[in-house]
Amino acid sequence: xxxxxxxxxxxxxxxxxxxxxxxxxxxxxxxxxxxxxxxxxxxxxxxxxxxxxxxxxxxxxxxxxxxxxxxxxxxxxxxxxxxxxxxxxxxxxxxxxxxxxxxxxxxxxxxxxxxxxxxxxxxxxxxxxxxxxxxxxxxxxxxxxxxxxxxxxxxxxxxxxxxxxxxxxxxxxxxxxxxxxxxxxxxxxxxxxxxxxxxxxxxxxxxxxxxxxxxxxxxxxxxxxxxxxxxxxxxxxxxxxxxxxxxxxxxxxxxxxxxxxxxxxxxxxxxxxxx
Amino acid sequence: xxxxxxxxxxxxxxxxxxxxxxxxxxxxxxxxxxxxxxxxxxxxxxxxxxxxxxxxxxxxxxxxxxxxxxxxxx
Numbered sequence: 001x002x003x004x005x006x007x008x009x010x011x012x013x014x015x016x017x018x019x020x021x022x023x024x025x026x027x028x029x030x031x032x033x034x035x036x037x038x039x040x041x042x043x044x045x046x047x048x049x050x051x052x053x054x055x056x057x058x059x060x061x062x063x064x065x066x067x068x069x070x071x072x073x074x075x076x077x078x079x080x081x082x083x084x085x086x087x088x089x090x091x092x093x094x095x096x097x098x099x100x101x102x103x104x105x106x107x108x109x110x111x112x113x114x115x116x117x118x119x120x121x122x123x124x125x126x127x128x129x130x131x132x133x134x135x136x137x138x139x140x141x142x143x144x145x146x147x148x149x150x151x152x153x154x155x156x157x158x159x160x161x162x163x164x165x166x167x168x169x170x171x172x173x174x175x176x177x178x179x180x181x182x183x184x185x186x187x188x189x190x191x192x193x194x195x196x197x198x199x200x201x202x203x204x205x206x207x208x209x210x211x212x213x214x215x216x217x218x219x220x221x222x223x224x225x226x227x228x229x230x231x232x233x234x235x236x237x238x239x240x241x242x243x244x245x246x247x248x249x250x251x252x253x254x255x256x257x258x259x260x261x262x263x264x265x266x267x268x269x270x271x272x273x274x275x
Numbered sequence: 276x277x278x279x280x281x282x283x284x285x286x287x288x289x290x291x292x293x294x295x296x297x298x299x300x301x302x303x304x305x306x307x308x309x310x311x312x313x314x315x316x317x318x319x320x321x322x323x324x325x326x327x328x329x330x331x332x333x334x335x336x337x338x339x340x341x342x343x344x345x346x347x348x349x
Contacts, residue, residue, distance in 0.1 A: 053318070097307075101310070101311060105315050105318065108315050109315070240285070
């Protein structure tokens with residue numbers, strides 16, 4: 001009896017594969033199957049404006065990166081003097097303002113949803129990291145303006161930074177160091193952390209709103225083949241509380257639709273276990 | 276056009292600050308914070324444009340992509 005390649009993939013454990021690339025692929029596909037990585041349906045409760053601000057933050061981040069790339073291509077002499085350069089310089093500034101604006105509203109929304117529920121602690125922590133590192137990234141940007149404002153910020157900040165001891169290797173009065181941190185190191189770290197954050201959102205799903213307790217744990221059952229696991233208005237998710245009792249989460253934010261028991265919105269059987 | 280927009284808000288001056296004892300905040304930062312709060316509240320109370328559609332869709336049975344593909348065949 002012959003065995004197809006897909007059957008062989010199922011039969012072989014990821015740890016038994018001979019190459020690290022094979023093991024990596026097996027684990028990646030297992031954790032992020034395509035239908036979960038790029039879903040074509042979302043839970044009904046996502047139909048609320050409060051769920052939009054994460055995507056808006058990503059859009060603003062893209063504008064900041066692209067406008068920053070244009071600034072880097074042409075250089076300071078161009079973006080400080082020409083009208084087009086000033087336009088991109090302003091786009092970079094206002095993109096940053098909107099980035100933080102959307103991110104703070106996103107943070108407030110997720111905080112009041114207790115978005116770390118349902119094994120989403122890592123999603124929350126990476127969001128916090130992205131926020132903190134983005135502040136450092138923006139700070140180095142304000143230090144790189146080459147005007148009296150950046151000079152004032154640098155001279156005022158140096159005492160605070162020096163008091164922490166970090167000034168020994170991170171000198172806010174060193175323009176070259178701050179510029180390179182701003183255009184390379186910190187954006188790279190922010191992009192990586194944001195990427196992990198988005199992957200975790202795909203892995204664990206968007207946090208559902210609070211609702212009344214329900215006894216069953218429908219989210220712990222396996223989904224049928226071909227079901228991408230995302231619900232419409234006829235479904236809800238159930239998650240267990242630390243004491244072992246079940247709690248259903250239905251609709252809340254934005255006045256969502258009705259609540260009926262159904263499969264997990266993420267399609268991940270693990271999502272309902274613990275908070 | 277640039278001159279028209281720049282004439283609407285003149286930013287070429289010293290910042291305005293508000294003081295409450297030890298608390299000091301610039302008017303610009305206060306405006307941004309108020310706008311974020313207003314946006315947050317509006318995001319909670321305003322109906323989402325897709326809600327009516329999704330509720331209508333909820334009355335129909337859920338169809339997965341694989342079922343859709345299968346259903347297209349004669």
